[in-house]
Amino acid sequence: MVQQKKVVDEVSGWLRLFADGSVDRTWTGPPEVKFMTEPVPPHHEFIDGVATKDMVIDETSRLRVRIYLPDRKPDDYDSNLKLPIILHFHGGGFCISQADWYMYYHMYTNLARAANAICVSVFLRLSPEHRLPVPINDGFSALLWLRSLARAESYEPWLHDRADFNRVFLLGDSTGGNVVHEVAARAGKLDLSPMKLSGGILIHPGFVRSTRSRSELEQPQSPMLTLDMVDKFLSFALPVGSTKDHPITCPMGSGAPRMDSLNLPPFLVCVAEKDIMVDTEMEYYEAMKKANKDVELLISPGMCHSFYLNKIAVDMDPQTGAQTESLISSIKEFIKRH
Numbered sequence: 001m002v003q004q005k006k007v008v009d010e011v012s013g014w015l016r017l018f019a020d021g022s023v024d025r026t027w028t029g030p031p032e033v034k035f036m037t038e039p040v041p042p043h044h045e046f047i048d049g050v051a052t053k054d055m056v057i058d059e060t061s062r063l064r065v066r067i068y069l070p071d072r073k074p075d076d077y078d079s080n081l082k083l084p085i086i087l088h089f090h091g092g093g094f095c096i097s098q099a100d101w102y103m104y105y106h107m108y109t110n111l112a113r114a115a116n117a118i119c120v121s122v123f124l125r126l127s128p129e130h131r132l133p134v135p136i137n138d139g140f141s142a143l144l145w146l147r148s149l150a151r152a153e154s155y156e157p158w159l160h161d162r163a164d165f166n167r168v169f170l171l172g173d174s175t176g177g178n179v180v181h182e183v184a185a186r187a188g189k190l191d192l193s194p195m196k197l198s199g200g201i202l203i204h205p206g207f208v209r210s211t212r213s214r215s216e217l218e219q220p221q222s223p224m225l226t227l228d229m230v231d232k233f234l235s236f237a238l239p240v241g242s243t244k245d246h247p248i249t250c251p252m253g254s255g256a257p258r259m260d261s262l263n264l265p266p267f268l269v270c271v272a273e274k275d276i277m278v279d280t281e282m283e284y285y286e287a288m289k290k291a292n293k294d295v296e297l298l299i300s301p302g303m304c305h306s307f308y309l310n311k312i313a314v315d316m317d318p319q320t321g322a323q324t325e326s327l328i329s330s331i332k333e334f335i336k337r338h
Contacts, residue, residue, distance in 0.1 A: 011232045014096050023129065025096055033223075036311055039098065040105040046071045050109040053158065054100065057145040061125075063138055065145075066099045068112040068119035069158050082164035084198070084335055085146065086111070088121040089139050089183075091174025091306065093206065093233025094132060099123045103309040104173075115332040118163050120146070124179070127237035132248050135237075139179040140186050143170075143197075150195035165195040169335055174225075174306055175237075177205025181251050188263030199338045201331055203270045204305050205281055208234070208244045209253055213279035221276060222304035230276070250280075252287035259291035266294040268334045270327060272303040298330045 006019040013029025027037045042052045049071045056064050070083070090097050090104055097104070099121040112119045122142045124135040148154045150165035172180040180200045187197050208216075208230065216227060238246055247256035267288065271281045288295040300307065300323045307313060308324040315321065 009232070009236075011095070011229055014229070017128065017236070021129075023126075025126075033312065036101065036103040036309070037097070038102055039100040040102050042066065042100075048109065049113045052105075052109075055156070058141055061138070061141070063125075063141055064099075064123040065142060066121045066123070067156075067158055068108055068121070069162065070112045070116055070118070073116065081162075083162050084115070084117045084167035084169060085159070085163050085165070086115070086117050086119045086169050086171050086201075086335070087139075087142055087146065088119055089124060089135075089170070089172035089176035089179040090121065091172070091176045091204075091206070092126070093229060094124075094127045094135050094175050094237035095233045096126065103311065106311055107309055111328055111331060114328050115335050117169075117335060118159065120159075124176075127233075131239055132237050132246075133182070133239075135175075136179055136182045136186075136248065139170075139183045143168075143183055143187060143192075147192050147195045167198045167335075167338070168195055169199045169201060169338070170197070171201040171203070171331070172205065173203050173309065175206035175233075177202035178207065178248055178251075181205070182248060184264050184267075185257070185262045197265050199265050199334060200267045201270070201334065202267065203308075203327070204272055204275055204277070205269070205284065206230075206234075206277065207250060207252065207280045207284045208277060209250045209280060209283075210243045210245045213277070213283075215279040216276050219274055219276045219278070220304075222274075222307075224307075224310060225276060225305040227276065252280075252284045259287050259293065262291075262293075264293055266296075266334075266338055268296045268298060268331070270298045270300070270330070272300045272305055272307060274303060275305040277305065296334065298327070300327060 007016050008019050009017040016024045027034045042054045051069045054066050090099050108119045124138045170180040180202050184200045245253050245255050269285045271278050303323050307320050313320040314324050
């Protein structure tokens with residue numbers, strides 16, 4: 001008789017933690033949304049104008065990335081045209097999701113095509129097996145890998161042939177936005193040349209604090225994010241003994257380095273009006289402005305957290321579809337300006 005492993009904690013539908021320390025991330029929620037969490041195999045041929053490949057960039061940690069390469073456009077008169085690089089960090093509360101999930105594949109093939117940019121999406125290691133700051137270290141390692149390509153210390157043909165290393169942008173969804181802030185702050189202390197970090201884009205970043213914000217208490221919780229998910233995921237991800245006031249989850253708080261001490265590139269902060277974390281995201285934006293940082297704000301009216309990753313809503317709800325198009329357009333314009 002096979003003995004059942006004992007579940008000691010779980011996050012509804014997303015994750016189960018067992019007494020032996022193992023984790024099961026098999027989706028157990030509504031079956032009709034399961035497709036969004038399934039991996040999309042890489043394809044080196046262009047499908048809908050984008051090719052993808054997965055590769056290991058660090059042999060020690062086995063850190064991987066997925067590269068999205070847009071096809072040359074008919075109006076690319078210069079065959080040597082170099083494309084900006086978007087270094088992408090996925091969300092998932094530091095605990096779930098992978099760079100090859102359909103929800104990311106759908107969004108970032110669209111963005112690579114729309115912005116005519118190469119997207120490099122990092123397979124961040126997950127908590128609780130790899131607590132913070134491991135995902136931050138992974139994001140930073142990926143940036144240093146890009147620098148090694150720019151310096152011809154390593155080689156990747158897709159990027160060597162098409163990438164403009166003078167225009168590298170960090171982009172993160174949800175807790176991936178936390179990774180953007182931390183990686184940019186670290187990068188500000190380094191010589192990245194001949195590469196240049198041109199900007200950071202934070203989409204619905206996972207900024208919180210120990211005391212509940214008004215939006216946490218008053219906004220309706222969405223299927224993509226509930227207070228229980230936030231609390232559980234961060235309890236699994238934060239260093240043992242830390243609270244949500246930790247600098248990674250509360251960079252605008254008193255426990256974090258002063259904003260005006262950070263050397264940051266221009267930032268675009270994207271928030272959703274009905275996100276339960278919108279108040280703390282706005283606190284971050286206001287702290288950036290107070291520190292005289294180059295920061296822009298995009299508000300998606302009527303939208304909830306990570307609305308643009310919900311393929312069903314994007315296809316079925318005209319407002320969600322329109323706001324997703326607006327978000328992609330705003331990111332494209334930010335990249336074009338920088």
